[in-house]
Amino acid sequence: MAGPATILPSVSWSRGVASRIVKTTDDVLSTVPAPAGSDVRVEPVRYDHEGTALLGVLAKDHAESGPRPAVLVVHDWHGVNEHVEARVAMLARLGYVAFGADVYGEGVRPGDDTASEVAGSFYQDLPLFRARLTAGLEQLREDPDVDHSRIVVMGYCFGGSGALELARTGADLVGAVSFHGGLIAHDPSDAAAIRAKLLVLTGGSDPVVPDSAVTAWQDEMRGAPEVDWQVVTYAGAMHAFAVPGTDAPDHGAQYQERADRRSWQALQVFLAEVFDEEPTIV
Template structure:
C-alpha cells in the first residue's frame, strides 16, 4: 500500500513503525448514526484476521490526516484501526474558532457525544476481520475527552488512552461503569488540563476501586503535544517531540497488555 499522506511532518511520523511484510489496507467508510451520515477511515493489517480493534477519535478539527496516520501506524502494529467521525460527513472545521464552536456543541450534549462514539465502535466491531471481544479506544484532544466519555458509558472496551484530552468528572458513582483500563497522557504545561482537573479526576476514580487507571504527565508539554505541526504556545498548544514519542510508547505498552 502506498500512503496518501503528503505532509512531510506526518510522513516522518508514519515512518516510526516499519512496514509489515503483508501490506496494510486503508479505506474511507461511510456509516450512519440516527440519520446522520458519518465518514470514518479504516486501516487493516494484511491477512484474514481476526484482529484486535482500536477506535481512534479525532481532535476538534474532525477526521483528517493526523488520525489517518495514527490508524495506519496501528495497522502496522497488527490492529484494525477505525477513525470514528463524531461530527458528520462534511463537518471539518478549518479554523480554531470554528472548531471550538463545533466541539462545544458536543460537550454540551454528552449523550450525543457518547452515542456518536458508540456508533464508531459498533462499526469497527462489525468489520468481519475484527475480533469484537478485543477492543480499545484512543483519542486526541477532543477525542481524548470523547474516549473517556465512551468508557464512562460502560462500553465494552479493554483499554482507553487519552492524549491531552480534557478531564471531566461525572455524577457520583458514574466512574464505576468503566470496564476499561484507563491511561491518561497529559502535559504539565497544558492550560486545558490544569492540575485541579487532574486532581478532581483522580479523586473520582479513587471512589471506583474496581477501575484500573494511570495518569502520565510530561514535563514542559502543552496541549496537543502529540500533533505534529502544532505551534501556538501563546494559546497553550505546541508539539513536543519527546512527549509525543514517549506517549506513543506508553500507548503501545497498554494495548499490548490489554489486547494481547
C-alpha cells in the same frame, strides 16, 4: 447519570507554518515502518447515526486474515483528517484493525476559527457525544477481522475526552487511552460503569488540562475503586503535544516530539497488556 459537563477553555492555534515545527504527519507515520509483505490500506467508510451521515477511515493489513485486536481512534476538534489517517495506519502496521470514527458528521471539518464551537456543542450534549462514539464502536465491530473481545478506544484532545466518555457508558472495551484529552469530571457513580482499563497521557504544562482538572478526574476515579486507571504526565508538554504541526505556544498548544514519542511507546505497552500480547516497541 453524568453530572454537568465542564466546558474546556476556548483556544485556537494554527498548524504547519512556523520554522520551529520539527515533525509533520508524514514524519510521525514513518516512525512505524510497514512490515515486509504487508498490505496496509487506509480506506474511507461511510456509516450513519440516526440519520446523520458520518465518514470514518478504516486501516488494516489485508495480507493477514482472521480476528485480531482492534483500536477505535477518535479525532481531535478538527475532525477526521490526515492526523487520524496517519494514526490508524500506524496501528494497522502494528497488526491491529484501526477505525477512525467520525463524531461530527461527513463534511464537518472545522478550521481553527470554528473548532471550539463545534467541539463545545458535544461537550454540552454528552448523551449525543456518547451516542456518536458508540456508533463508531459499532461500525468497527462490523469488520470481520475484529476480535470483539479485544477492543481499545483512544483519542487526541477532543477525542481523548471522547475515549473516556465512551468508557463511562460501560462499553465492552478492554482499554481507553486519552492523549492530552480534556478531563471532564463526573460523579464517581458515573465512573462505576467503566469496564476498561484507563490510560491518561497529559502534558505537565497544558493550560487546557491544568493540575486542578487532573486532580478532579482522579478524585472521581478514586470514588470508583474497581476502576483500573493510570495517569502519565510529560514535563514541559503543552496541549496537543502529540498532534504534529501544532504551533501555538502563546495559547498553550505545541507539538513536542519527546512527549509524542514517549506517549506512543506508553500506548504500545498498554495495548500489549490489555490485549495479552508481548510488547513490541517502535
